[in-house]
Amino acid sequence: MGALLKYEFHKLFRQKSFYVCSGIIALMALINFLIWAYTPINFNWLEILLSGEDIPEKTSSGFGAMEAALGGLSSQLPLILGITLAIYIISDHSQNTIKNVYARGFTRTEVYFAKFIVSLAVMSAMFVLVMLLSFIGGTLEFEAGKPDGTFFKLLSSQFLVCAAITSVEFFICIAVKSLPGTIVIIVGGTQFLLNILQLIDLILASKDIDFRISKLYIGSFLNDLSNSAIETPRLIGCIIGAVVYAAVFLSLGWLINRKSEK
Amino acid sequence: MENVIETHGLVKRYGAKLAVNDVSAHVARGDIYGLIGKNGAGKTSLMKLILGITYPTSGTVTLFGGEKLTAARRKIGSLIEEPGLFKACSARENLYRYSILYGSDKNEIDGILELVGLSDTGRKPAKAFSQGMKQRLGIAIALLGNPEVLVLDEPINGLDPAGIKEIRDTILRLNREKGVTFIISSHLLDELAKVVTTYGIIADGKLVEEISAERLIETCSRQAKIVTPDGERAIKIIKENFSDAEAELKPDGVYLYNHTDRTAEINACLVKAGVAVSELTRSGKDFEQFFIERLGD
Numbered sequence: 418m419g420a421l422l423k424y425e426f427h428k429l430f431r432q433k434s435f436y437v438c439s440g441i442i443a444l445m446a447l448i449n450f451l452i453w454a455y456t457p458i459n460f461n462w463l464e465i466l467l468s469g470e471d472i473p474e475k476t477s478s479g480f481g482a483m484e485a486a487l488g489g490l491s492s493q494l495p496l497i498l499g500i501t502l503a504i505y506i507i508s509d510h511s512q513n514t515i516k517n518v519y520a521r522g523f524t525r526t527e528v529y530f531a532k533f534i535v536s537l538a539v540m541s542a543m544f545v546l547v548m549l550l551s552f553i554g555g556t557l558e559f560e561a562g563k564p565d566g567t568f569f570k571l572l573s574s575q576f577l578v579c580a581a582i583t584s585v586e587f588f589i590c591i592a593v594k595s596l597p598g599t600i601v602i603i604v605g606g607t608q609f610l611l612n613i614l615q616l617i618d619l620i621l622a623s624k625d626i627d628f629r630i631s632k633l634y635i636g637s638f639l640n641d642l643s644n645s646a647i648e649t650p651r652l653i654g655c656i657i658g659a660v661v662y663a664a665v666f667l668s669l670g671w672l673i674n675r676k677s678e679k
Numbered sequence: 680m681e682n683v684i685e686t687h688g689l690v691k692r693y694g695a696k697l698a699v700n701d702v703s704a705h706v707a708r709g710d711i712y713g714l715i716g717k718n719g720a721g722k723t724s725l726m727k728l729i730l731g732i733t734y735p736t737s738g739t740v741t742l743f744g745g746e747k748l749t750a751a752r753r754k755i756g757s758l759i760e761e762p763g764l765f766k767a768c769s770a771r772e773n774l775y776r777y778s779i780l781y782g783s784d785k786n787e788i789d790g791i792l793e794l795v796g797l798s799d800t801g802r803k804p805a806k807a808f809s810q811g812m813k814q815r816l817g818i819a820i821a822l823l824g825n826p827e828v829l830v831l832d833e834p835i836n837g838l839d840p841a842g843i844k845e846i847r848d849t850i851l852r853l854n855r856e857k858g859v860t861f862i863i864s865s866h867l868l869d870e871l872a873k874v875v876t877t878y879g880i881i882a883d884g885k886l887v888e889e890i891s892a893e894r895l896i897e898t899c900s901r902q903a904k905i906v907t908p909d910g911e912r913a914i915k916i917i918k919e920n921f922s923d924a925e926a927e928l929k930p931d932g933v934y935l936y937n938h939t940d941r942t943a944e945i946n947a948c949l950v951k952a953g954v955a956v957s958e959l960t961r962s963g964k965d966f967e968q969f970f971i972e973r974l975g976d
Contacts, residue, residue: 424779431768513763517820520730520759520830521781522752676734 421523421531429505429535438501439546442494446547449489450482450554478562481645482555483548487575488643490547491636492607494579498543499586499603502536506590507599529674533587533667540583544576567645574656578638581659581666585635588670591677611636635662680707681744683828683860684729689738691724691884698724700884701738706828706862706877711854713875714864717974721884722864723760726830729862730757743827753781756826758834762817766806770797770816773805774823781824788823794849795819810837818846822853828860829853835870843870850874868970880973887973899969903935903942906958907949916952917945932958 429435454477487494509515518528555562586603593599614631621628631637638655641647647655684706691699699721706712714722727733729740731752742751765773774788792798795815800808805816814837821829834850835843851874853859865871871878878895880887890898907913910928917924917935925936938945939961949956 420780420782424776427776427779428765431772508765512766513761514765515763516730516732516759517757517763517777518780519732520752520755520757521824522731522749522755523780524749 418527418531421518421527422534424518425531425535426538428508429539432505432508434504435501435539438497439543442490442497442543443546443550445490445493445497446486446550447554449486449493450551453482453485453489453551454554454558477555477559479552479554479556479560480562480564480568481559482551484568484571484645485643486547486551487579487639491639491643494543494547494639495582495586495607495636496604498540498579498583499589500600501539501543502583502586503590503596503599503603505539506532506536506587507594507596510594511596525675525677526671529591529671533584533670536583536587537580540579541576544579548572565645567647570652571642571645571647574652574659575639575642577656577663578635578642578659581638581662582635584663584666584670588666588673591670591674594677607636610634633658635659680709682706682741683708683743684862685741686725686729687739687741689725689728689740690736691721691728691733692736697884699728699735702881702884702886704879704886705889706860708860709854709858709876711850711861711863711874711876712879713871713877714862714879714881715866715868715871715970715974716864716881717866720881720974722881723832724884725881725886726757726759726832726862726864730755730759730830732759753824754827755830756821756823756828757830757832758814758817758821759830759832762813762820764805764813764816764820767804769802769804770800770808770812770819773816774819777820777823783823783825787825791819791822794822796845811839811842814838815842815846818849825857826859828862830862832864833866834863835865835867847874868967880970882974895969898936901936901939901961903939903945903959903961904932905935905945905949905956906932907954907956909954912952913949913954913956916948916954920948921945 509518515528519525552561589602590599593602611631611634614634618629618631621630632654635658638658641651642655682705684704686702686704689699689702689704690697702721702725704725714725716722724733728735729742731740731748740748742748743754765776768776770792771788774791778784778788789798795818797812797815797819800812805813808816814834818831818834821831831850835846838846847870850861850863854861854874861874863871863875872892875892877889877891879889905913910933913933914926914928917926917933921938921941924938927934927936935945942959942961946956946959
């Protein structure tokens with residue numbers, strides 16, 4: 418497994434798209450920070466307003482910027498992460514290099530988890546990059562501030578949700594094994610799914626049913642978790658949801674990969 | 680001699696198509712095992728099963744006398760179909776990447792690049808290589824980590840005559856000097872015949888015959904044809920007198936593949952038993968004909 422991890426990390430670090438995508442996410446994080454910095458109220462004001470709750474004050478500090486960072490990037494980060502993972506994972510299949518790994522006795526399970534660990538590392542790198550840039554921006558613009566009681570809870574929950582998003586996207590890459598197909602699903606499919614969920618929510622609302630299916634969508638977890646005023650039941654729901662997403666998609670991907678032949 | 684690779688009733692089915700049909704092959708240590716068959720006969724499918732790239736529908740593979748397959752496969756280098764190359768990377772970077780997995784070092788990479796004639800390709804990416812260069816890089820990857828066995832699927836595909844000779848010489852050198860065992864597939868009989876020590880003839884997914892090169896030469900260079908109206912009886916009498924006789928009844932006569940230096944004795948036996956012999960000739964069998972008969976139409 419050690420050799421396999423070294424091999425996978427070497428490939429990742431030699432992959433230009435990893436740096437390009439990290440650069441794009443850094444740029445987006447900066448723009449996102451500027452939008453946040455110049456928005457006078459809490460970043461998620463629209464959603465909060467729609468939910469009928471009071472809009473809480475924005476915490477104008479480095480730590481506040483970190484907390485809010487992923488709320489503004491809740492659709493961009495999964496997209497860029499998905500594209501990076503697709504290029505990294507699928508290149509082995511499109512170039513047929515994967516057969517040289519299987520043929521030397523490395524099992525599908527070993528290869529699968531080595532790739533997943535590297536995918537988590539990619540996600541972690543992007544997560545840290547976004548947080549770091551937001552903190553620096555917030556500190557330069559306002560002050561470093563102090564983490565409030567929910568800060569570490571929210572940040573670790575956000576990280577968990579990002580890991581779950583990684584599992585879902587990793588599964589799509591493993592199942593589709595075609596770069597154009599995977600990107601279409603990650604970009605177009607996600608948007609399509611969101612529209613469908615919104616439509617269902619509208620229908621549910623029109624029938625006075627007090628349930629919003631879009632709240633089960635993993636992307637909505639990131640939005641909610643970037644709001645420091647999140648209620649505890651929703652926080653727990655997001656955490657459980659993320660764990661379920663990760664477990665289901667990681668297991669499904671493993672089952673598919675076990676049977677993969679070249 | 681110890682068999683480094685054995686397959687037992689190996690079957691691979693793709694939907695309705697039976698790509699490998701009950702194949703039990705035996706590759707001895709030090710062999711250059713030539714897998715010969717027409718395109719689509721099942722050569723590549725068999726190799727993929729041996730390497731674990733695909734899973735058998737049924738049957739088993741035994742490597743190095745029963746070692747755990749994952750561990751045993753670390754000792755096998757391979758080139759299957761198109762070489763698996765990192766197209767944006769140089770030859771050296773390709774080898775370096777795989778060396779991380781296969782456990783080889785910089786000196787080995789330099790030596791292999793020299794051996795396959797790619798040491799002067801510099802930073803040129805693999806995607807800009809000619810077909811022959813890609814093939815040689817594929818062979819270079821297979822050679823990494825000092826494998827005990829090399830499985831090469833159509834290794835001379837796309838190579839020019841000089842390249843073919845280089846690969847052939849490399850195969851022979853590795854086999855003689857380092858004792859590397861080879862399984863080589865090809866549909867080019869003449870090329871295989873220059874290196875192979877054992878043939879595995881495969882047709883429609885079935886291993887029709889395994890025959891050593893020595894035995895093949897013996898079979899092809901010496902055969903006797905007996906023209907008689909009673910072929911079946913002739914075979915019976917020959918076998919009564921020469922118990923290990925290898926005789927076969929064909930439409931134009933009885934073919935005898937051994938004891939061909941004793942045709943006078945055989946003739947006498949047949950005549951004595953009352954079998955009329957109108958013609959008894961010794962001839963060399965066409966090498967190609969031998970395979971065509973077994974490979975089918």
